[in-house]
Amino acid sequence: MNQYAHVTNADTPMRDGTIKLHGPEGFEGMRKAGQLAAHVLDELTSFVREGVTTEEIDAKARELMLAGGGIPATLGYRGFTHSCCTSINHVVCHGIPGDRKLKDGDIVNIDVTPIVDGWHGDTSRMFLIGDVGVKARRLVDVTYECLMLGIEQAKPGNTMGDVAHAIQSYAEKHRYGVVRDFCGHGLGKLFHDAPEVVHVGRPGTGPELKPGMFFTIEPMINIGKHAVKMLEDGWTAVTRDRSLSAQFEHSIGITETGCEIFTKSAKGLDRPPY
Numbered sequence: 378m379n380q381y382a383h384v385t386n387a388d389t390p391m392r393d394g395t396i397k398l399h400g401p402e403g404f405e406g407m408r409k410a411g412q413l414a415a416h417v418l419d420e421l422t423s424f425v426r427e428g429v430t431t432e433e434i435d436a437k438a439r440e441l442m443l444a445g446g447g448i449p450a451t452l453g454y455r456g457f458t459h460s461c462c463t464s465i466n467h468v469v470c471h472g473i474p475g476d477r478k479l480k481d482g483d484i485v486n487i488d489v490t491p492i493v494d495g496w497h498g499d500t501s502r503m504f505l506i507g508d509v510g511v512k513a514r515r516l517v518d519v520t521y522e523c524l525m526l527g528i529e530q531a532k533p534g535n536t537m538g539d540v541a542h543a544i545q546s547y548a549e550k551h552r553y554g555v556v557r558d559f560c561g562h563g564l565g566k567l568f569h570d571a572p573e574v575v576h577v578g579r580p581g582t583g584p585e586l587k588p589g590m591f592f593t594i595e596p597m598i599n600i601g602k603h604a605v606k607m608l609e610d611g612w613t614a615v616t617r618d619r620s621l622s623a624q625f626e627h628s629i630g631i632t633e634t635g636c637e638i639f640t641k642s643a644k645g646l647d648r649p650p651y
Contacts, residue, residue, distance in 0.1 A: 380571075381587060390566035397565055398589030403496075404630055404637065407565065407591055410498030411628050411639025413445040413491045418502050419644050422651040425504045427481050431463035435474035438489050447491030450499075450568050457612065462488040462501075469597050469605050469614040469622045470559055481507030484517060486624045490568065497564045499593050500640035501626040505649045512600065513621055519551050520598040520623040521648045527576070527594045531629055531636040535586050541578030544596045554603035556622070559614065561593040564628060588633050595626030 382395035386402035399407075420441050425434060439460035442449050449460035457473075464472035464486040465479070472486075479485060488501035503517045523544045530539040548555045561574030572584045576596040601620025608615060616622050625648070628639045641647060 380584065383589070392567055392570055394571055396563060396571050396584060396590060398587060399565060399591055399630070400589065403565060403589070403591065406494055406496035407498065407628065407630055407639045410447070410491060410493040410496040411500070411641075412498070412643065413442065413447045413493055414489055414498035414500045414628070415640045415642045416445060417441040417489050417491065418487065418500060419642055419646050421487060422504070422646055425485070425487070425506070426479065427507050428478055430476050430478050431465070431472070431474040431485075432476060434463055434487060435459045435461050438487070442489070442491040445491065445493075447493045450490035450492050450497055454568065460489075462486070464488070464622070464624070466621055467616045467619050469556055469599070469616060470624060471612045471614055473610060473612055479506045482509055482513075483507075484509060484513050484621065484623060488626065495566050497566075497568050497628075498640055499564055499568075499626065499628045501595065501624055502647070503623050503625060503649060504651075516553065516598065516600050516621055517623045517649060519548065519553065520596060521625050523548050523596045523598060524594060524625040524627065527596065528627065528629060528636060528638065531586060531594065531631060533586055533588055533631060533633065536581055537572060537574060537583030537586070538578040539580050540594060541575050541583070542580045545577045548596070548598050554599040554601055556597035556599065556603050556605055558605050559597060561595045561626070563590070563592045565591045586631050588631050590631040591628065593626055593628050595624060597622055597624045
C-alpha cells in the first residue's frame with residue numbers, strides 16, 4: 378500500500394497509517410488554527426507569572442481559544458479534562474493543570490491545541506518565571522534552537538531522519554539528552570496522525586518529505602539523560618533522573634520549496650524572554 382494519500386477538504390478523516398498530502402484548502406485551514414494557537418500563547422505571556430496556578434493558566438487558555446472561534450482539542454481527549462498541558466521543571470510533557478503555583482526560578486512549557494473549523498493548531502513554548510538560573514536558561518535556548526534546526530531540514534526530498542539528526546546532533550553537542558519516548562506527529566483534521574516525527578535518527582532514513590504533509594516538530598530536551606517515566610496519573614511524564622526538561626513545538630506544512638510554520642507568533646514571541 379502507498380504510504381502517502383492525497384486528501385481533500387471534504388474527506389472524512391481517518392487514522393489509517395497513511396501520510397496525508399493536503400492541498401491549498403488544507404493549508405488555509407491550518408493557517409487559521411495555527412494562528413489562533415500562536416495568539417493564545419502570545420496572550421499568555423503577560424498572564425504567566427509567579428504566583429499564578431496552572432489551573433488559572435488552563436482557564437485562561439480555554440477562554441482565549443473559545444473567544445477566537447476555536448475549541449480545545451485536549452478537553453475530553455482520551456479522558457484528559459483540561460484545555461492545555463502545563464509541564465514544570467523536570468516534567469517532560471503532558472503536565473496536568475492544578476493548584477500548583479508557579480515559583481520564582483521555574484521553567485514551564487505550555488502546550489495548546491485549538492480546533493478551528495475542524496483543523497488542529499498544535500504548539501508549545503517555554504515560559505521563564507522570575508529569576509531563572511543560567512543552566513535552565515541555556516537549556517531553553519538550546520531546545521528552541523533544536524526545533525528551528527529541525528524545521529530547516531523540513532523540505533521536499535529530505536527525510537524524517539534528516540530532521541531528527543539535526544535535532545539530536547545539536548542537543549548532544551551540548552551534552553543534553555533527547556527524549557525518545559515521545560515524538561511529533563502528523564495532524565490536520567486529526568489531532569494525531571501519521572507520520573511519527575522522532576527527534577533522534579540518522580540522515581536519509583524514514584519517510585520522505587513531500588509537499589502537502591502536515592506535522593509537528595516538538596523536541597523534548599533534558600539537561601540530564603534522556604530516560605523518562607510516567608506518573609500514576611497516566612499522563613505526566615518526568616525525567617527519570619529529575620533533571621530539568623524543556624520543549625518547543627510548531628505545526629508545519631511541507632511546501633514545494635520548504636515548509637510553512639503555521640504556529641509562528643505574529644508578535645515575534647516564539648522564544649523567551651517575552
